[in-house]
Amino acid sequence: MPATVSVNLIDVATAAELTGYSRRALRYWAADGRLDAQKVGGAWVFPKTELHRLDDKETAA
Numbered sequence: 597m598p599a600t601v602s603v604n605l606i607d608v609a610t611a612a613e614l615t616g617y618s619r620r621a622l623r624y625w626a627a628d629g630r631l632d633a634q635k636v637g638g639a640w641v642f643p644k645t646e647l648h649r650l651d652d653k654e655t656a657a
């Protein structure tokens with residue numbers, strides 16, 4: 597059975613472009629547990645829904 601790929605996941609570079617936050621900040625927040633993220637092949641990925649939280653500036657607190 598082939599593996600399925602979720603189109604709802606965004607890599608760090610894309611998330612940084614969409615949100616205006618640095619890739620470093622996003623990786624830090626992911627590792628710290630402030631953002632819902634997971635590592636895939638050693639790289640952080642974020643659900644699209646999680647990026648909406650960044651628009652509310654919740655993470656910066």
